[in-house]
Structure formats: C-alpha cells, structure tokens
Amino acid sequence: MEEIKNILDYLYKLAIEYGLNLLFALITLFIGLWLIKHLMKHVNKAMEKSDIDLTLRKFLSSLIKIVLKMLLLLSVVSMVGIEMISFVAVFAAATFAIGSALTGTLQNFAGGVMIVLFKPFKVGDFIQAQGFMGTVKEIQIFNTILKTPDNKTIIIPNGGLSNSAMTNFSTEELRRVDFTFGIGYGDDIDKAKKLISGLIEEDERILKDPKPFIAVSELANSSVNFAVRVWANASDYWGIFHDMTENVKKLFDKEGISIPFPQTDVHVYNEK
Secondary structure (H helix, E strand, O other): HHHHHHHHHHHHHHHHHHHHHHHHHHHHHHHHHHHHHHHHHHHHHHHHHOOHHHHHHHHHHHHHHHHHHHHHHHHHHHHHHHHHHHHHHHHHHHHHHHHOHHHHHHHHHHHHHHHHHHHOOOOOEEEEEOEEEEEEEEOOEEEOOOHHHHHHEEEEEEHHHHHHEEEOOOOOEEEEEEEEEOOOOOOHHHHHHHHHHHHHOOOEEEEOOOOOOEEEEEEOOOEEEEEEEEEHHHHHHHHHHHHHHHHHHHHHHHHHOOOOOOOOOOOOOOOO
C-alpha cells in the first residue's frame, strides 16, 4: 500500500508540475494564433500601402504566416518543459524524413520562389501553362491559382510551372490578330482583298501602325486562302477576332463571294 501511495503522490506532483505548464502552453497557443491572425491583417495593409507588387505581397504573406506559426510552436513546446535542443534535434530529423518523402512539395516551394524572383508572370496576367489557360489570381508558396474564362479554378503546382514552357498573353500591350479567309477559285481576288481591307479600316480598334497585312497565302485544294494580320491592344484581341470573322462572312455573302467548305459527292449506280 505504501508503494502505491508513493506512486500516486509522484504522479500527482507530475500532474501539478506539467499540467499547469500544459495549460499555460495551450492558452499561449490560442492567444498566439489569434495575434498572428490580426498581425497578418496589419502586415497585408502595410504592404498594400507600400505599393509592393501584388504577386510578391501574397507570397510574402503566406511565408510570414508559416514562419510565425513555427516560432509559436517552438515557444509552446518549450513552455511544456521539453528541452529545446532535444526538440530541435527531433524536429530536424522529422523534417528531413518528411522532406525526403515530400520531394515534390519542396520542388513546388522552390518553384514558387523562382516565380516570385524572376516574375515570368504576375497576379492578373492571362497565361497558358500545363495545358490550362486562365488569369492568375494568386501565387501561393506551393501552388499558383488560375481562373479560367468560364470561371473554373485551376490549381497548378509551382514546381512544374517554373520548369516548363509557359505562354504569357499579358506581357505586351499590343497583340497581333491573325486570320485565314478562303474564297473560291472562281472569285475575284482583288475584290475580296478590297472588301477585307475596308472592314479593317472601319474598325477603330485596329491600329494603323503597325500596318495591317493582307496577302494570298495558299492555293489550297478547294480555296484561295488569304493571310490577314492586324495589330491591336491586347484587351481588344478577342473582340476583334470574333467581330472580323463574322463581318467577313456577312460581307462575302452580300457581295457574292463564296467561302468553300468540304463537300462529298455520292454517286449511286443501279445495276441491272
């Protein structure tokens, strides 16, 4: 009985000693998380007032939040009574093991750093990468978030994004709009060329410099094809592309110029 009493007394002392430490550690943890949340609001406002690039601002915000939470975790662990040196050693070993298992995640982090440093694109740019097209909404530590024109959210890992080909449609203010229009072999080439030129001159969105280009590009199997290239502001690209395509079709129909399309002739023979 005496031995059991001694064991219970020892456990009671441990509970008093470490139980209070654990209680204070939990209180510190909740208060720390609350402070980090509100601190990040002030940090984001400060970066916004400092006119820091939006891409860098979002990336730094995610990084600062993770660092603060890691520091809070170390503080809480030390309050419980665990020796810091031992904890750091165990934490480092665990980090190495996890890092070996999550090599792709570390590559994504490195890719995010490369994107922020070299800026192949920024928040708000319209890009094509990894088989997807969309507007960059956010560059996070591990992923980049895209919004497609039909309002889908695409999450692309930064590792592959930083190491593969990518097209940025928003880098330049001007873009060239390319068309191919075909007419029949029996139609008047000069007339068709004049009609297309007239539509280009009527559209105020199309720039006069660089000068629009119209020329016969191919004598195809069933059509004479024109290559038409005009320059415009990047924001007007799709409007010009769709409007010009529709207007050329309507004007050709009105002026009696045919637009060839594939046809199949079927011959039926009746055998007696």
